[in-house]
Amino acid sequence: MTAPRLLIVGPQGSGKGTQGVRIAEAFGIPAVSTGDVFRANVKDGTELGLQVKAIIDAGDLVPDELTGAIVRDRLAQDDAAAGFLLDGYPRNLGQVADLDAFLDGRDSPLTAVIELAVPREESIQRLSRRAAEQGRADDNEEAIAKRLSIYESETAPILGVYRERGIVDAVDGVGTLDEVFERIVVALAARGITA
Numbered sequence: 001m002t003a004p005r006l007l008i009v010g011p012q013g014s015g016k017g018t019q020g021v022r023i024a025e026a027f028g029i030p031a032v033s034t035g036d037v038f039r040a041n042v043k044d045g046t047e048l049g050l051q052v053k054a055i056i057d058a059g060d061l062v063p064d065e066l067t068g069a070i071v072r073d074r075l076a077q078d079d080a081a082a083g084f085l086l087d088g089y090p091r092n093l094g095q096v097a098d099l100d101a102f103l104d105g106r107d108s109p110l111t112a113v114i115e116l117a118v119p120r121e122e123s124i125q126r127l128s129r130r131a132a133e134q135g136r137a138d139d140n141e142e143a144i145a146k147r148l149s150i151y152e153s154e155t156a157p158i159l160g161v162y163r164e165r166g167i168v169d170a171v172d173g174v175g176t177l178d179e180v181f182e183r184i185v186v187a188l189a190a191r192g193i194t195a
């Protein structure tokens, strides 16, 4: 059996947060979402939250060093020893290098990267629905446009790196939550990653 050290990548509105949580539950591993960590800190008014609020609301990226430190800290906790699912990190090539250095040092590289593919119109539709339902401060038109553009210029290129390593599974993200989840489970099983 291959350890589930997973990363889920997809554009805003692809449903990666929702699927990430389901996968993590199915495998009994923690879902580590940098966006969730930041939002929780903003909500609680912590020092970190105060530091990142304006950046997040504008749709910009939090500095790599800060984000990297948070992720390393989380992955070093006991419950991540058997595996983890990363959502939202790494998000650019510099963060890939940082994560590689950390995971290589522990002799525990990523074992699969799930690429959730969703057409642009579908993800924009889902985002505007989410804006109405959840009222996230960064789900306004300007911040959404910026996040999608950063996704295309900085995040999508990280898939090339992981593709070269042969660990990317592209999964069609259009369908019901159950259908998409099942596709992910099948793709992971083909790599010997089973719950």
Ligand code: ADP
Pocket: 011, 012, 013, 034, 035, 036, 038, 055, 056, 057, 059, 060, 061, 062, 063, 064, 067, 087, 088, 089, 090, 091, 095, 138, 147
């Ligand atoms: P979305 O994918 O919809 O943009 P996330 O919850 O993944 O939402 O991220 C929300 C915000 O949190 C990002 O726009 C960014 O400001 C910050 N953030 C999350 N992950 C990272 C990261 N790996 N590096 C830098 N900033 C991040």
